[in-house]
Amino acid sequence: MKHFSFLKRKEPLNDTQLLMAITIGIFLIMYVSAIMLFGGGFNHAQQIFDMLNDNASLIIVSCGLTIVMIGGGIDISVGAVTSLTVMSCVLYLNRGGNIYVSILLALGIGLAFGLVQGFLISYLEIQPFIVTLAGMFFARGMTTILSVNPQKAAHKTFNALRAKKIEISWLGYKARNGNLVPARIELGVLVALVCVIFVFLMLRYIRMGRNTYAMGGNQQSALMLGINVKRTRFMTYVLSGLLSGIAGYVFMLHTGAGNATNAAGMEMNAIASSIIGGTLLTGGVGNVIGTFFGTLSLTTIKKIVVTSGLNDPWWQSITTGGMLCFFILLQSVVLGKRSKKKNT
Amino acid sequence: MKKTTKKFSFNGFGQLTIPLIAIALLVVFNLIRDPGFFSIGISHNSNGNAVLSGNLISIINGASELAILAMGMTLVTAACGGQDISVGAAAAIAGSVFVKVLKASSSISGVTVILAFLCACVVAMIFGSFNGTLVAVFRIQPMIATLILYTCGRSIAYWINGGATPTVTSSIVNAIGSFIPGIPVPTPVIIVVVMGILFWLLFHFTSLRLFTQSVGINGSAARLNGIDARFIKLLSFIILGVCVAVSGCIGVSRLGLINHETLLLDVEMDTILAVAIGGNNLGGGKFKLSGSVIGAYVIQMLTITLYAMKVSSTDVKAYKAIVIILLVVIGSPVIKEKFSRFLARLSDKRRKVSVKGAEE
Amino acid sequence: MQEEYLLTMRRIDKRFPGVLALNGVDFTLRDGEIHALMGENGAGKSTLIKVLTGVYQMDGGEIRLEGKPMVIHSPQDAQKKGISTVYQEITLCPNLTVAENIFIGRGKGVWVRQKSLEKRADEILSKLGIPARSTQLLGSCSLAVQQMVAIARAVDMNCKVLILDEPTSSLDDKEVNRLFDLMRDLKSRGVGIIFVTHFLDQVYAVSDRITVLRNGELVGEYLTEELPQIQLVSKMIGKELEELSSLSETEEKKTEEKEILYEAEGLSSTEALPFDFAIRRGEVNGFTGLLGSGRSESVRAIFGADKVTGGTVRINGKPVKISKPVDAMKHGIGYLAEDRKRDGIIAELSVRENIILALQVMNGMFKPISRSESEAFADEYIKVLNIKTASRETPVGSLSGGNQQKVILARWLLTHPDYLILDEPTRGIDVGTKLEIQKLVLKLAEEGVSVTFISSEVEEMLRTCSRLIVMRDRHVVGELTGQDLNQTQVMKTIAGGEA
Numbered sequence A: 001m002k003h004f005s006f007l008k009r010k011e012p013l014n015d016t017q018l019l020m021a022i023t024i025g026i027f028l029i030m031y032v033s034a035i036m037l038f039g040g041g042f043n044h045a046q047q048i049f050d051m052l053n054d055n056a057s058l059i060i061v062s063c064g065l066t067i068v069m070i071g072g073g074i075d076i077s078v079g080a081v082t083s084l085t086v087m088s089c090v091l092y093l094n095r096g097g098n099i100y101v102s103i104l105l106a107l108g109i110g111l112a113f114g115l116v117q118g119f120l121i122s123y124l125e126i127q128p129f130i131v132t133l134a135g136m137f138f139a140r141g142m143t144t145i146l147s148v149n150p151q152k153a154a155h156k157t158f159n160a161l162r163a164k165k166i167e168i169s170w171l172g173y174k175a176r177n178g179n180l181v182p183a184r185i186e187l188g189v190l191v192a193l194v195c196v197i198f199v200f201l202m203l204r205y206i207r208m209g210r211n212t213y214a215m216g217g218n219q220q221s222a223l224m225l226g227i228n229v230k231r232t233r234f235m236t237y238v239l240s241g242l243l244s245g246i247a248g249y250v251f252m253l254h255t256g257a258g259n260a261t262n263a264a265g266m267e268m269n270a271i272a273s274s275i276i277g278g279t280l281l282t283g284g285v286g287n288v289i290g291t292f293f294g295t296l297s298l299t300t301i302k303k304i305v306v307t308s309g310l311n312d313p314w315w316q317s318i319t320t321g322g323m324l325c326f327f328i329l330l331q332s333v334v335l336g337k338r339s340k341k342k343n344t
Numbered sequence B: 001m002k003k004t005t006k007k008f009s010f011n012g013f014g015q016l017t018i019p020l021i022a023i024a025l026l027v028v029f030n031l032i033r034d035p036g037f038f039s040i041g042i043s044h045n046s047n048g049n050a051v052l053s054g055n056l057i058s059i060i061n062g063a064s065e066l067a068i069l070a071m072g073m074t075l076v077t078a079a080c081g082g083q084d085i086s087v088g089a090a091a092a093i094a095g096s097v098f099v100k101v102l103k104a105s106s107s108i109s110g111v112t113v114i115l116a117f118l119c120a121c122v123v124a125m126i127f128g129s130f131n132g133t134l135v136a137v138f139r140i141q142p143m144i145a146t147l148i149l150y151t152c153g154r155s156i157a158y159w160i161n162g163g164a165t166p167t168v169t170s171s172i173v174n175a176i177g178s179f180i181p182g183i184p185v186p187t188p189v190i191i192v193v194v195m196g197i198l199f200w201l202l203f204h205f206t207s208l209r210l211f212t213q214s215v216g217i218n219g220s221a222a223r224l225n226g227i228d229a230r231f232i233k234l235l236s237f238i239i240l241g242v243c244v245a246v247s248g249c250i251g252v253s254r255l256g257l258i259n260h261e262t263l264l265l266d267v268e269m270d271t272i273l274a275v276a277i278g279g280n281n282l283g284g285g286k287f288k289l290s291g292s293v294i295g296a297y298v299i300q301m302l303t304i305t306l307y308a309m310k311v312s313s314t315d316v317k318a319y320k321a322i323v324i325i326l327l328v329v330i331g332s333p334v335i336k337e338k339f340s341r342f343l344a345r346l347s348d349k350r351r352k353v354s355v356k357g358a359e360e
Numbered sequence C: 001m002q003e004e005y006l007l008t009m010r011r012i013d014k015r016f017p018g019v020l021a022l023n024g025v026d027f028t029l030r031d032g033e034i035h036a037l038m039g040e041n042g043a044g045k046s047t048l049i050k051v052l053t054g055v056y057q058m059d060g061g062e063i064r065l066e067g068k069p070m071v072i073h074s075p076q077d078a079q080k081k082g083i084s085t086v087y088q089e090i091t092l093c094p095n096l097t098v099a100e101n102i103f104i105g106r107g108k109g110v111w112v113r114q115k116s117l118e119k120r121a122d123e124i125l126s127k128l129g130i131p132a133r134s135t136q137l138l139g140s141c142s143l144a145v146q147q148m149v150a151i152a153r154a155v156d157m158n159c160k161v162l163i164l165d166e167p168t169s170s171l172d173d174k175e176v177n178r179l180f181d182l183m184r185d186l187k188s189r190g191v192g193i194i195f196v197t198h199f200l201d202q203v204y205a206v207s208d209r210i211t212v213l214r215n216g217e218l219v220g221e222y223l224t225e226e227l228p229q230i231q232l233v234s235k236m237i238g239k240e241l242e243e244l245s246s247l248s249e250t251e252e253k254k255t256e257e258k259e260i261l262y263e264a265e266g267l268s269s270t271e272a273l274p275f276d277f278a279i280r281r282g283e284v285n286g287f288t289g290l291l292g293s294g295r296s297e298s299v300r301a302i303f304g305a306d307k308v309t310g311g312t313v314r315i316n317g318k319p320v321k322i323s324k325p326v327d328a329m330k331h332g333i334g335y336l337a338e339d340r341k342r343d344g345i346i347a348e349l350s351v352r353e354n355i356i357l358a359l360q361v362m363n364g365m366f367k368p369i370s371r372s373e374s375e376a377f378a379d380e381y382i383k384v385l386n387i388k389t390a391s392r393e394t395p396v397g398s399l400s401g402g403n404q405q406k407v408i409l410a411r412w413l414l415t416h417p418d419y420l421i422l423d424e425p426t427r428g429i430d431v432g433t434k435l436e437i438q439k440l441v442l443k444l445a446e447e448g449v450s451v452t453f454i455s456s457e458v459e460e461m462l463r464t465c466s467r468l469i470v471m472r473d474r475h476v477v478g479e480l481t482g483q484d485l486n487q488t489q490v491m492k493t494i495a496g497g498e499a
Helices: A002-008 A015-038 A045-070 A078-094 A099-123 A128-146 A156-163 A187-205 A207-217 A219-224 A229-255 A266-276 A288-307 A314-343 B017-033 B055-062 B064-080 B087-104 B110-136 B142-160 B171-177 B187-205 B208-217 B219-224 B229-255 B267-277 B289-308 B316-331 B333-359 C045-052 C075-080 C098-103 C114-128 C143-156 C173-188 C200-206 C229-237 C241-246 C295-303 C325-330 C340-344 C351-363 C371-384 C401-413 C431-446 C458-464 C487-495
Strands: A165-174 A180-186 B041-044 B050-053 C007-016 C019-029 C034-038 C060-065 C083-086 C161-165 C192-196 C209-214 C217-223 C260-269 C275-280 C284-288 C308-315 C318-320 C333-336 C419-423 C450-454 C467-472 C475-481
Touching: A015 A288, A015 A314, A045 A078, A045 A165, A045 A180, A045 A187, A045 A207, A045 A229, A045 A266, A045 A288, A078 A099, A078 A128, A078 A229, A078 A266, A099 A128, A099 A156, A099 A229, A099 B316, A128 B267, A128 B316, A165 A187, A180 A187, A187 A207, A187 A229, A187 A288, A207 A219, A207 A229, A219 A229, A266 A288, A266 A314, A266 B142, A288 A314, A314 B142, B017 B267, B017 B289, B017 B316, B050 B055, B055 B064, B055 B187, B055 B289, B064 B087, B064 B187, B064 B208, B064 B229, B064 B267, B064 B289, B087 B110, B087 B142, B087 B229, B087 B267, B110 B142, B110 B171, B110 B229, B171 B187, B171 B229, B187 B208, B187 B229, B187 B289, B208 B219, B208 B229, B208 C351, B219 B229, B219 C340, B267 B289, B267 B316, B289 B316, B316 B333, C007 C045, C019 C045, C019 C060, C034 C045, C034 C173, C034 C200, C034 C229, C045 C161, C045 C192, C075 C083, C083 C143, C098 C114, C098 C143, C114 C143, C114 C173, C143 C161, C143 C173, C173 C192, C173 C200, C200 C229, C209 C229, C217 C229, C229 C487, C260 C295, C275 C295, C275 C450, C284 C295, C284 C431, C284 C458, C295 C308, C295 C325, C295 C333, C295 C419, C295 C450, C325 C333, C325 C351, C333 C401, C340 C401, C351 C371, C351 C401, C371 C401, C401 C419, C401 C431, C419 C431, C431 C450, C431 C458, C450 C458, C458 C487, C467 C487, C475 C487
Parallel strands: C019 C217, C034 C192, C034 C209, C083 C161, C161 C192, C284 C450, C284 C467, C333 C419, C419 C450
Antiparallel strands: A165 A180, B041 B050, C007 C019, C007 C060, C209 C217, C260 C275, C260 C308, C308 C318, C467 C475
């Protein structure tokens, strides 16, 4: 288990690890108490897999956003880029496109947004919020220009790919009629896990990743230490854009259709995932594993709300907001206490 | 706390230059495209009132909520160096409260409308002070702090509405959203003017402007001069709360119903944009309310122009984005520096040429 | 044949708008030498360091490293050429490990080999005797260790010249000693160290040579053992000792025994140790001591600028509670802060707005000073204090330092304080303005305003104050009045009683 590795180390937890540990801890407590209180669906492995199936694209987008946020920036275009990717790819496939080209198209769209936004932010020094806001407007607008109506993917190879699921029988459960239903995992989840692992390794072992932490921790220092801050910042946005493109493809694999309202509000969910996972918007602190559990926590609380009989549609967001509030205050208090201790 | 001083401002050109140029360009563009674009006519609405109509009126009318929110947002931006992204959600809550109170009374009279508005105001101010407390006391960045309300605000509105989109049928409410009988100017425009006057009075009869700017520019110096920075920040959020309530109520009155999902959708982004286009530094400090208001009209004029060009309402965003990027690229400090260096080199060359000429 | 120097700086000039910050300054550094660079505020040491590290470009002069002339373009460039600086504020990343802070931004290639870097870092740390683990987060180390890590980074980059800019100001004695051991170790390896500090004891503990600057000019270069402490102080502050003793006794100031205005007992803040203090109506007194002696922290405690942690305060004999600046202002206290840029001016606001700020705060939010009134106030003070500004609506940030200071003075004078605290009001401003401010202080005292005056220039304080409280290492070490109020005595007390 990755998150227990810090127990073996002699070093005390750093901010990143502490916040991540809190997130994982609260997630586990939440999940275990959900099993004890509601039993039912929660003790099936499929429950977790469903959460992953539904949120694979959100996890990928959150990874990208975590990189940007660790570098001290913000990217609110991610949801819109995801949506644009879905729509473009579906339209392309429906015109009899090639499936491999559609993957390249998804990557290309994400990359293009990343490159342009990264350039404007790091080399022209325009506020990231404004640039990515414009990026969001542009991507959303382009999506509706492509098609206002929902488009269902009618591409044979693609639909075959979509239908592919990994089935694990020993993790399955007995349905009411006595048949064994194997646990099903979608391909998108694998992509998401690969993304998480890649970003995790990148932030930890690749020079650019370490430079991102340095830049987010103290930009002036990073500059003095000889880091190419502009290029590093540029790269964070490029990666975020690229991951949005990947997320778009995964989203399409999950829903199989393009819709102008796809991934609506995903940017804010991604920001929330990152924050709950212990990434600070001030930069320099955060970890993609935390973000992963942040997304799971967000989903779990929604499931719990539904299961506990609060069926009114508003309770999900209200509890999400409450949870966000709790984590933000917790971080503020925990880190505040820490810095006080350090000073005395 | 780390402070990245990346300034987004057009101060080098004079704060209002860029938004005014933007407006001028839009006007010229529209006049070339359609010379009659800005003609104002008098038409009769369904109630038989003589009212002003025309593109110009619909621009000014349509930007009302945005303009009011932009005023409040300017204050928050100036004091806190960050923006409130929950204004749309908070407006939905305020609108819901407004409708809820109206529905609770048996007959809707002027008094009940005022009462309902005051209730909406109080609720919006409470949510404003929630955001303000997170920012001022817990020192959380405004965007993160307001993300909470952004996430759950519209659901709270839905909850208040009891899972429906209740309608209000009342001539008074209708008058707020469109025209007061006998007055040809749309009521929302009048409300913007009233809000503008209220802000002017606020700045005239208190020293809020001075204190807010001091806190935003140099918090440490402001504190040593006895200014309570926390209070100023909190106050800016509460004032924004009032603006939110006003624009929420206008939005509800226009349609005669409260829809928690669509009321002032995405207005937070437009509002921040209006503040930025108005030449205000998003990092806080000096501010001009008039800039933000002009910014709001720029955005609306752009939208209406695009509509007039048969761009569908959903596609408008893409074109808007291009204009925004052009504006910020022109205003970017790097571009400005390159441009001024280019000018300097140009004049240098000219001088050299003239010197050479003189030598010969 | 001339002695071969590691670093030679010849006739360095550096001009800023309106000020000649460095005027033909020479500086030399030998291999394996710890060279202290001394001077009070505005002497030009930080400018000299910044020229050497490429932060500023010099306007004239020449820099040679190991005999070769060179131009330094940027701090990174300086590092590449072997000149590294460790600043007072740590310029490392606290959210990275010690090992990373030593190596980041230097290597090539895609991968970071954490394990091998950590091993190398541990070697360096143990070689230099730095008590830190390579895997430790830098932010979890003490400031001293953080500074040592910065030094380790410099050493590992093969620096020839190491500049330590006020490295000891936030360290305790034990940590200072550890740092000194490291410095001596580096010295034995042939590194030339430039040591900038304001702690005299430390200079004598570790340095070989001292260069003193004053007002942007070179006073001289001395062997540490040949320069007694008191002479060093006098060279830094201004007058030669002989000259001083030949001066006639300062004329006795009239000190009418008026009633006590402000009295503090055991006052302490998060930054200041407990101290007693009192001032009479119309009295001018001062806190003296070198930079970092606690003089500023003490007056900040009086004003409530830092969090007050203890003590009782009486104004006009009545006990009052001053816990934040606005309390002090309500009791008629004004405070001109030491750091004009950070704590004084609101740079983007106009001269007028800056002038009325404090009065406006005291009037409260709901009694705004009208435009015409504020214009009248601004015009009045621009005239009285002779503030040179294009107009009263000019942003104060675009004025020269002296005029900015006058604006802040005007701000406090406008509140008609009973008691005005001026912390380094004459720092970094031209001589003419300095004199104007001193005259103003005396005039205020005549009008019955009590003033506490702090200045790095003792002469200034002798001219204005009738009582001096001398501080050293954050403690009050003496109080001088009447006969004792002369430069020799002040310096003796500052330097620690020896003469």
